[in-house]
Amino acid sequence: MIQISKSDFLEYRSCAKGWWLKHRKRDAVNWPAPSAFDRMLMADGYLVEAQAKKLVATWPHHDDCTFQRVFDAGSLYARADLVHDLGGGVIDLYEIKGSTSLKSSSGQDHVDDACFQTLVAERSGVSVRSVYIMHVNGEYARDGAIDPAALLVIVDVTSEVRARSAGINEEIEAAIALIRVDLIDEQGCTCRHIGKAGHCASFAYFNPDIPENSAYLLPRISRKRLETLDSEQRLAIDHVTEKDVTPAQLPIWRALASGEPLIDHEAIGAFLEPLQWPLHFYDYETFAAAVPIADGHQPQQAMPVQFSLHRLAADGRLEHAEFLADGPGQQADLVAAMRAAFMDEGSAIVWNKSFEKGCNDRMADLLPDAAAFLAGINERTVDLMDPFKAHYVHPGFGGSTSIKKVLPILCPHLQYDPSAVHDGAGAMEAWIHMVETSDPAERTRLATELKNYCKLDSLAMVEIFRVLRAL
Ligand code: SF4
Incomplete structure (x- = not known):
C-alpha cells in the first residue's frame, strides 16, 4: 500500500499524472535527482526548525510540545513539524516554513499544507484545536545572536484551514483513488499547452509526438498559440509560420526554422x-x-x-x-x-x-x-x-x-x-x-x-x- 504524505499530496496537486507515473511506472522516465536548490531548501528547513526549537523552549508549556510527530491514518501519513499536546487527544498543530510569508517563493500556499496535515492528524484519531504557520519574518535583520522570537512569525490559520477542509478532503480522496489504479490515459498532459518552463521530466513520455525542434522553444509562447498550433498539428517548428510568432519571438523562430544563426551586425555594432x-x-x-x-x-x-x-x-x-x-x-x-x-x-x-x-x-x-x-x-x-x-x-x-x-x-x-x-x-x-x-x-x-x-x-x-x- 502506498502511503500518501504531504509531499506526495503537493506533487499530486501540482500534476496528478506526473505523480502517478512516478509511483506506478517509475522506470518510464529518467527522474532528475534533487537539485542543489532542493538540497539548500531542505537545509534551510532544518535551520528554521532549530530556531523554532529554541523559541519553543521558552514557552511555559514546552514539555507538551513535540517536533516531527508522526500521524498514521492508513493510506495517509503526516509528520507534523510541531505539535502542542493539550491532553485528552486534543492538539495544536504548527507548520514551520523558511519562507517570509504564507506562500513559498514558488507561490505554493502553505495553508494547504497545514490543511493536509490537519486532516491526516484528525483521521488518525486526534482532535485539532488550532493550526498555525510559523514562518520567518522578512523584516528581521540579524544583530548579534539570532533572536528566535524576532525571527519567527506565528500566524493562526485555523479558520482558513477549516474553510478549505472540504475541498482538500475531496482532493485527498481523489489522490488515493488515482494511486490505486493500474492504468491512466497516457496521451498528452496539461502542460501540452504551456511553455517549456513549466514542463517536468515526464513531458516527453506523455507527449512523444512532439519533435525536439518545436514551438515550445519560442520564448513566452502563449497557451492560445500552442492550442491553435496543436489543433492544426503544427507544433513542429517547420510548420510554424511567421504569422504565428510575436515580434520578440521572430528572430528565434527564424534561427530555429532555418537551422542557421541569425546575426544582426548593425544592431550588435x-x-x-x-x-x-x-x-x-x-x-x-x-x-x-x-x-x-x-x-x-x-x-x-x-x-x-x-x-x-x-x-x-x-x-x-x-x-x-x-x-x-x-x-x-x-x-x-x-x-x-x-x-x-x-x-x-x-x-x-x-x-x-x-x-x-x-x-x-x-x-x-x-x-x-x-x-x-x-x-x-x-x-x-x-x-x-x-x-x-x-x-x-x-x-x-x-x-x-x-x-x-x-x-x-x-x-x-x-x-x-x-x-x-x-x-x-x-x-x-x-x-x-x-x-x-x-x-x-x-x-x-x-x-x-x-x-x-x-x-x-x-x-x-x-x-x-x-x-x-x-x-
Ligand atoms: S509536463 Fe505533463 S506530467 Fe509534467 S508537470 Fe506538466 S502536465 Fe504534469
Whole structure:
C-alpha cells in the first residue's frame, strides 16, 4: 500500500499524472535527482526548525510540545513539524516554513499544507484545536545572536484551514483513488499547452509526438498559440509560420526554422559602440538563507560572497581579480576588493544585469559608505545578454539566452564542468560547506571549485564579447 504524505499530496496537486507515473511506472522516465536548490531548501528547513526549537523552549508549556510527530491514518501519513499536546487527544498543530510569508517563493500556499496535515492528524484519531504557520519574518535583520522570537512569525490559520477542509478532503480522496489504479490515459498532459518552463521530466513520455525542434522553444509562447498550433498539428517548428510568432519571438523562430544563426551586425555594432574602456566583466556568487548568517542580513536576502572580474584594456591586456569570502559577513572586504579591481572609468559588463545590480543595491543598504561606489557601478552596467535576445540568435541556443547555452556554441573551448560547481545554487551549497567544514583539504577543494566556476563566468563574457567584436 502506498502511503500518501504531504509531499506526495503537493506533487499530486501540482500534476496528478506526473505523480502517478512516478509511483506506478517509475522506470518510464529518467527522474532528475534533487537539485542543489532542493538540497539548500531542505537545509534551510532544518535551520528554521532549530530556531523554532529554541523559541519553543521558552514557552511555559514546552514539555507538551513535540517536533516531527508522526500521524498514521492508513493510506495517509503526516509528520507534523510541531505539535502542542493539550491532553485528552486534543492538539495544536504548527507548520514551520523558511519562507517570509504564507506562500513559498514558488507561490505554493502553505495553508494547504497545514490543511493536509490537519486532516491526516484528525483521521488518525486526534482532535485539532488550532493550526498555525510559523514562518520567518522578512523584516528581521540579524544583530548579534539570532533572536528566535524576532525571527519567527506565528500566524493562526485555523479558520482558513477549516474553510478549505472540504475541498482538500475531496482532493485527498481523489489522490488515493488515482494511486490505486493500474492504468491512466497516457496521451498528452496539461502542460501540452504551456511553455517549456513549466514542463517536468515526464513531458516527453506523455507527449512523444512532439519533435525536439518545436514551438515550445519560442520564448513566452502563449497557451492560445500552442492550442491553435496543436489543433492544426503544427507544433513542429517547420510548420510554424511567421504569422504565428510575436515580434520578440521572430528572430528565434527564424534561427530555429532555418537551422542557421541569425546575426544582426548593425544592431550588435550599435550595442558595442558605446562601451567604455577598460571593460570590467564581473560576476557575483551569493548566499541566502532563511536564518541570516551575518549581522545586518535579512532572511532569504541573497548577499554576494564571491566575485570574479576580468578587466580588458583597449590594447587587449586582460587582468583578473577575485574575492572569495571564507566566512559570513565579509561584504565590506568584498567591496574593498571590488574597489581595487574597478577603474574609475570603463563599463561594467554582466550577464543578466538585474541580478548583479540587485546585489549592489543590497550591499549599498548594508554598507552605506560604499553606496556611492556601488551605485556608480550600477550606472555603468551593461548587460551582455541583451544582444542574444534578438540580434544574435543561434538554433543551438534552443530559444534560451542563458550563458550556459550561449557559451558552448560561441566558445566551445570553454566548458563548465558538470561534475564540479556549475550553477548558482551549486555555488551557494559549496560555499556554505566550505565555510562549515572542519576538513582543510575539503575546504581547499571547494574553494578551488568556487574560484574556477566564478572565474569561468567572467572569462566566458570576455570571450563572448570578443566573438561579437570580431563579427
Ligand atoms: S509536463 Fe505533463 S506530467 Fe509534467 S508537470 Fe506538466 S502536465 Fe504534469
